[in-house]
Amino acid sequence: MTRYYRPIVRFGDVPTSHALSLAGGACWFDTVAVHERGCEVQTVPAGDITADIQDTLTRPRASIAGMTMSGPRIMGILNVTPDSFSDGGQFNAPDRALAHAQAMQTAGADIIDVGGESTRPGAKQVEIAEEIERTVPVIKAIRAHSDVPISIDTRKSQVGAAALDAGATLVNDVAAFTFDPELAKVAAKVGAPVCVMHAQGAPETMQDDPCYDDVLLDVYDFLSERIEAAVAAGIPREQIVVDPGIGFGKTLAHNLTLLRGIAIFHALGCPILLGASRKRFIGTIGGGAAASDRVSGSVAVALNAARQGVQILRVHDILATKQALDLEWAIGGAETL
Incomplete structure (x- = not known):
């Protein structure tokens, strides 16, 4: 039976004498939770796990699109769509999109994520030509003014x-190359890094009745x-x-299980991206009918993820998130981001 290893991550404090550094960053662990399907979770000292698992959990992650992964990086969301759940219609003109991208950089964004197709629950598929028309002029405009890393949020090759x-440097695919497998080859051809995300079902129907045997382990296996x-x-x-896909074919309980156990994905040996900013579950738990009222809750979720070693935080509210991270890292005694 497959075993899954989730480091019990700690940040700050004084590491114990037998603590191990997590993925080369400021977080550490001395205990590991071992999951098996159908069994109670067991905890063991970190020194008791095999050398290969230790190496996977502790090995520093390579830089992604020029960004070191030794601390949390902020991915600023730039939706150039008329219908995204939080900011649809606000930045779907190149001049407004460029201004917002520049504002996000000034606020502390490490990478800009440009998306031309809403993947909110119930969203309809956008034609290829229209998605290109929405995204490429914006990417060109950003690139003409800055060398900031740019990711393209798309499912289509x-x-x-x-x-x-046009100048993008990373491919962020919410379908993890299941919608269009050729997209992986496109990225490979030019040597672009990628993000693969878990989603259960297509945006049109993914929230109808999501179900899992064990959401944490099912997402891990996918x-x-x-x-x-x-x-x-x-x-x-x-x-x-890797991205566990909060809100993509998940109930509130599924989202919370993934957030509590997100450190399990370190055992995949890849940097982790979390995109939970302003999502509905934040308003359900903390209040905020409008997406713009969920800033504080979004920052809380991002900060919790960073304390579990998550390397990339995909957010709308750059300054609020960076301010929280800077203070947390300063209080914890970690190096400045």
Whole structure:
């Protein structure tokens, strides 16, 4: 039976004499939770796990799109769509999109994520030509003014190819190359890093009745399989980022289980990305009917993830998130981000 290893991550304090550094960053662990399907979770000292698992959990992650992974990096969301759940219609013109991208950089964004197709629950698929028309001029405009890393949030190979040609540096696929497997080959051809995300079902229907045997382990297995598919397409393993896909075919309980156990994905040996900013579950738990009222809750979720060693935080509210991270890292005695 497969065993899954989740480091019990700590940040700050004084590491114990037998503590291990997590993924080369400021977080550490001296205990590991061992999951098996159908069994109670067991905890063991970190020194008792095998050398290969220790190496996977502790090995520093390679830089992604020029960003070191030794501390949390902020991915600023730039939706150039008319219908995204939080900011649809606000930045779907190149001049407004460029201004917002520049504002996010000033506030502390390490990378800008440009998306031309809403994948909110119930969203309809956008035609390829329209998605290219929305995203490519914005990417070109950003690139003309800055060398900031840019990711293209797309499921489609033609859109990915056009975006990379325009200056994008990372492919962020919410379908993990299951919608269009050619997208992996497009990224591999130019040596672009990728992010593979878990989603159950298509955006049109994913929230109808999501169900899992064990959401934490099911998502882990899916991401493990998609890493292997990406490697088979020619993408180096060290250039793959994983995302558990909060809100993509998940109930509130599923989301909370994934957030509590997100450190399990360190055992995949890849940087972890979390995209939970302003999502509905934050308003359900903490209040905030409008997405713009969920800033504080979004920062709380991002900060908790960073304390579990998550390397990339995909957020709308750059300054609030960076301020919280800077203070947490300063109080914890870690190096400045």
